[in-house]
Amino acid sequence: MPVHFGGCKFDPETIITQRTTALGISYETDMALLEHYIPEAFELLAPEVQVTFSKFTEINWMQGGQYNLINVAAPVRFHGKKDHLDGAYSLVVWENKTAPILGGREQTGIPKIYADIEDLHIVRPHYSTTISYEGNTFLTMDFEAAGPINGEELDEITSRFASMNTLGWRYIPKVGAPGAELSQFVLYPQGMKVEMAQAGTGSLAWTELTPMQNPAQYYIISSLASLPVKRVTQTTLTEGTTILHAMGARVIE
Numbered sequence: 001m002p003v004h005f006g007g008c009k010f011d012p013e014t015i016i017t018q019r020t021t022a023l024g025i026s027y028e029t030d031m032a033l034l035e036h037y038i039p040e041a042f043e044l045l046a047p048e049v050q051v052t053f054s055k056f057t058e059i060n061w062m063q064g065g066q067y068n069l070i071n072v073a074a075p076v077r078f079h080g081k082k083d084h085l086d087g088a089y090s091l092v093v094w095e096n097k098t099a100p101i102l103g104g105r106e107q108t109g110i111p112k113i114y115a116d117i118e119d120l121h122i123v124r125p126h127y128s129t130t131i132s133y134e135g136n137t138f139l140t141m142d143f144e145a146a147g148p149i150n151g152e153e154l155d156e157i158t159s160r161f162a163s164m165n166t167l168g169w170r171y172i173p174k175v176g177a178p179g180a181e182l183s184q185f186v187l188y189p190q191g192m193k194v195e196m197a198q199a200g201t202g203s204l205a206w207t208e209l210t211p212m213q214n215p216a217q218y219y220i221i222s223s224l225a226s227l228p229v230k231r232v233t234q235t236t237l238t239e240g241t242t243i244l245h246a247m248g249a250r251v252i253e
Contacts (some may be wrong), residue, residue: 016244018056020192023127023143025202026050026234029227034074034166037223041185043091044075049074049227050088050171051204053129053141055119056242067097068117070131070139072224078167083252085187089164092220094131108249109170109186113217125200127237138211138221141204143237144225149197157236161192169251188249195240202235 012104030114031047038044057066073088094115095101115138118129130137131228165187166180172182204223209218 002033009187010247012247014066014247016059016246018059018151018242018244019056019242020242021023021055021120022054022238023129023141023202024050024052024145024234024236025204025232026099026139027232030230033227035092038074038089039081039185042078042167044092045075045077047085047089048233049224050243051139051141053117053120054242060110060224062099065097067095067100068095068119069116069135070094073166076112076167078252080185080253083187085165085252087187089148090237091169091224103246106172107246108188109168109184110166110188111168113220115198115217130207133209133214133217136209138209139204139209140207140216141202143200143202145198145200145237147199147201149200149236153196154197157197158194161194161238161240163189163191170251184251185253189245191243193241193243194238196238198237200235200237202232204229207238 026048027208029047029049031044034047034049035044048076052071054069054071056069059065070089071093074091077086077090078084090110093104093105093110093112094117095112096115101112101114104112116132121128127143127145129141132140170182170184170186171180173182206221208222209224211218213219
């Protein structure tokens with residue numbers, strides 16, 4: 001939209017590439033509380049919340065532009081009539097540019113919304129970032145690097161990141177009435193060619209905001225903040241190239 005000006009030609013071979021620096025922190029939480037946010041079509045595979053900061057640069061479809069992203073997901077298995085697959089179900093994705101938000105929401109069902117996302121602040125071996133809305137911080141992430149990952153462990157990370165199933169819920173509400181005009185689950189295949197990975201210790205903290213501080217998102221942040229951080233299960237800093245098969249996304253049933 002707007003449709004009347006035309007649009008881009010559909011090319012099923014379109015591949016989105018972007019240089020990526022990603023900081024991922026996963027943590028164990030309460031199974032029952034997390035299941036409350038997982039649709040019935042999915043089976044929650046572990047009581048784990050996966051929070052990833054990504055800085056994307058040299059983006060081909062943005063003519064070399066860049067943006068930052070925070071993805072909050074959980075590991076799931078989809079049980080459909082036709083499709084049965086494992087992946088990461090996106091609970092919410094914050095981005096700091098409009099263009100990737102619009103494409104990701106309408107085309108592939110990824111629940112993208114806006115936030116101010118700081119680049120990584122780096123005083124080696126320390127890395128940190130903050131995520132805020134109109135000056136009100138609601139998430140902080142910190143990482144202390146312990147050294148590069150090599151050998152078989154790097155091979156395992158490279159293999160795991162090479163192909164990832166991102167799963168979203170494409171929900172378009174009716175106009176002037178309650179309920180959905182369109183409601184379907186979508187598979188968005190993507191991967192990352194990892195060139196460097198570092199191990200270390202990480203931590204994060206959610207800060208609840210009031211409706212005055214963030215009128216459209218406070219309830220989302222409060223829901224995530226209510227999930228206890230029992231223990232951090234994995235922390236990794238990676239660099240490489242992300243490959244998104246945007247036109248390869250499909251509805252799963």
